[in-house]
Amino acid sequence: MSASGLVVERGERIILTGISLNLSAGDALVVTGPNGAGKSTLLRTLAGLLPAASGTIELKGGNPEAQLSEQVHLLGHSEGTKGSLTVLENLSFWTQALGGTAATIGDALEAVGLAHTADLPASILSAGQRRRLAMARLVSVGRPIWLLDEPATALDTDGVARLGDLVRDHRKAGGIVVAATHADLGWPKLKRMVLGRAV
Numbered sequence: 160m161s162a163s164g165l166v167v168e169r170g171e172r173i174i175l176t177g178i179s180l181n182l183s184a185g186d187a188l189v190v191t192g193p194n195g196a197g198k199s200t201l202l203r204t205l206a207g208l209l210p211a212a213s214g215t216i217e218l219k220g221g222n223p224e225a226q227l228s229e230q231v232h233l234l235g236h237s238e239g240t241k242g243s244l245t246v247l248e249n250l251s252f253w254t255q256a257l258g259g260t261a262a263t264i265g266d267a268l269e270a271v272g273l274a275h276t277a278d279l280p281a282s283i284l285s286a287g288q289r290r291r292l293a294m295a296r297l298v299s300v301g302r303p304i305w306l307l308d309e310p311a312t313a314l315d316t317d318g319v320a321r322l323g324d325l326v327r328d329h330r331k332a333g334g335i336v337v338a339a340t341h342a343d344l345g346w347p348k349l350k351r352m353v354l355g356r357a358v
């Protein structure tokens with residue numbers, strides 16, 4: 160995935176300007192910067208949810224037929240968990256909605272340590288457990304580019320370690336990860352981007 164000369168405006172203000180990046184299979188980019196610097200804005204732009212006022216975003220490799228929005232998976236602040244459904248039903252719903260395969264759902268719940276909650280209503284999950292459920296989607300949906308907005312929020316030490324394992328395996332399989340964070344995620348061999356002061 161590459162981006163060149165991105166300029167992004169929100170509410171008629173320029174939030175990002177002159178952003179370029181070049182990521183190959185297996186790369187992880189960590190984006191840091193103060194509150195309001197534009198980290199979430201960059202992820203939403205890379206996800207195709209916000210238009211760039213100028214500049215280009217290109218996918219290299221992957222399925223040439225697929226749109227950008229079909230190749231990326233944004234793990235944002237709102238988890239979209241439906242409280243009236245069970246944990247398993249939530250994961251099944253999102254996996255199907257986002258084009259993943261049902262066969263991976265059990266493994267995904269195991270990977271995030273939520274297998275024992277599969278039949279519980281999602282409404283009773285703690286904040287960290289909801290975050291883990293959202294993490295499980297990354298695995299069951301299986302898109303090549305993961306865009307993670309503050310992925311360690313609400314996670315305990317075990318959760319952060321499991322996130323690190325998922326990211327490691329994804330990179331090994333040729334996936335790309337871009338994470339915006341204030342935390343030290345402890346991932347090896349990172350590329351870094353520091354965004355400047357909030358405008």
Ligand SMILES: Nc1ncnc2c1ncn2[C@@H]1O[C@H](COP(=O)(O)OP(=O)(O)OP(=O)(O)O)[C@@H](O)[C@H]1O
Binds near residue numbers: 196
């Ligand atoms: N919907 C919106 N309309 C207009 N401006 C917005 C909107 N959302 C965010 N902004 C502005 O864009 C700027 C960047 O916000 P963004 O959420 O990308 O920052 P961030 O670096 O992710 O911050 P944080 O560390 O607090 O999560 C801020 O000045 C913010 O006020």
